[in-house]
Amino acid sequence: MSNRIEKTLTLKAPVEKVWRALTDHEAFGQWFRVKLDRPFEPGEKSTGRMLIKGFEHVRWNATIKQMEEPRLFSFTWHPYAIEADVDYSAETPTLVEFRLEPAEDGTKLTVTETGFDALPAHRRPDAFRMNDRGWGAQMENVRAYVEGEG
Amino acid sequence: MSKARDEAADPAAIFAALGDGTRLSLLEKLSDGEALSIAKLSAGTRLTRQAVTKHLHVLEGAGLVTSARIGRESLYSFAPAPLGAARTYLESVSAQWDDALGRLKDFVER
Numbered sequence: 001m002s003n004r005i006e007k008t009l010t011l012k013a014p015v016e017k018v019w020r021a022l023t024d025h026e027a028f029g030q031w032f033r034v035k036l037d038r039p040f041e042p043g044e045k046s047t048g049r050m051l052i053k054g055f056e057h058v059r060w061n062a063t064i065k066q067m068e069e070p071r072l073f074s075f076t077w078h079p080y081a082i083e084a085d086v087d088y089s090a091e092t093p094t095l096v097e098f099r100l101e102p103a104e105d106g107t108k109l110t111v112t113e114t115g116f117d118a119l120p121a122h123r124r125p126d127a128f129r130m131n132d133r134g135w136g137a138q139m140e141n142v143r144a145y146v147e148g149e150g
Numbered sequence: 151m152s153k154a155r156d157e158a159a160d161p162a163a164i165f166a167a168l169g170d171g172t173r174l175s176l177l178e179k180l181s182d183g184e185a186l187s188i189a190k191l192s193a194g195t196r197l198t199r200q201a202v203t204k205h206l207h208v209l210e211g212a213g214l215v216t217s218a219r220i221g222r223e224s225l226y227s228f229a230p231a232p233l234g235a236a237r238t239y240l241e242s243v244s245a246q247w248d249d250a251l252g253r254l255k256d257f258v259e260r
Contacts, residue, residue, distance in 0.1 A: 005240065005243060005244050005247060007244075007247055007248070007251055009251055009255065011254070011255055011258050011259060012258075012259045013258035013259055017258050018254075018258050021254060021257055021258045022254075027257070030257060031250065031253040031254045031256070031257040032250055032253070032254075033250075033253070078162075107258075109251075109254075111247060111251065113243065113247070116165045116240065
């Protein structure tokens with residue numbers, strides 16, 4: 001994968017508890033800080049309103065993809081689409097995946113967000129041959145982030 | 151011009167503009183800093199002038215190239231600033247996830 005954000009963390013809680021925190025819409029809403037209109041259903045739209053201070057004007061709009069208990073929960077959305085007067089619906093959404101694995105002291109959770117459409121891997125070597133005009137470092141930073149080091 | 155600036159501030163437009171092999175190849179040709187005409191940019195490719203023009207307009211809309219009219223020709227130049235904006239955007243999305251996952255951790259471990 002070329003353009004992704006990836007986060008891995010170990011949670012000191014059993015897989016079942018983490019699964020519920022992710023997939024029960026009220027539990028999800030508590031930690032994500034969003035008031036969701038209805039339970040998550042694969043293939044269905046999920047709507048709601050953000051509760052984070054300063055972002056109360058932001059609507060939550062996602063489409064639930066997979067709910068494979070207890071190991072995979074995924075949805076597509078427009079990441080942090082926070083401008084109230086911008087219509088994000090025409091943009092290609094990103095895919096967010098939560099993967100759960102039992103760990104010795106709880107649950108290993110891996111979160112990925114992909115589809116930023118940044119820099120396709122097969123085009124990179126020749127497209128980003130660096131020059132010394134000062135933008136190479138920025139390009140490297142973008143590449144580092146889209147490769148998941150961010 | 152204000153439309154171009156608005157689009158330049160939109161990370162999705164930048165990513166979408168970058169997410170195409172033909173456009174990346176055009177940026178590559180412009181990456182040494184020299185301003186090039188559409189004729190030069192389409193030379194040695196299978197792309198028509200119309201196709202090159204269309205892709206250049208997308209890049210220009212995302213603020214990744216600028217154009218200047220010299221006589222009868224438009225010359226196109228690479229403009230790197232949006233790459234910084236794209237980076238900042240990914241940083242902010244990444245930071246938002248850190249915040250959210252911190253709250254998840256508190257939620258399930260309490």
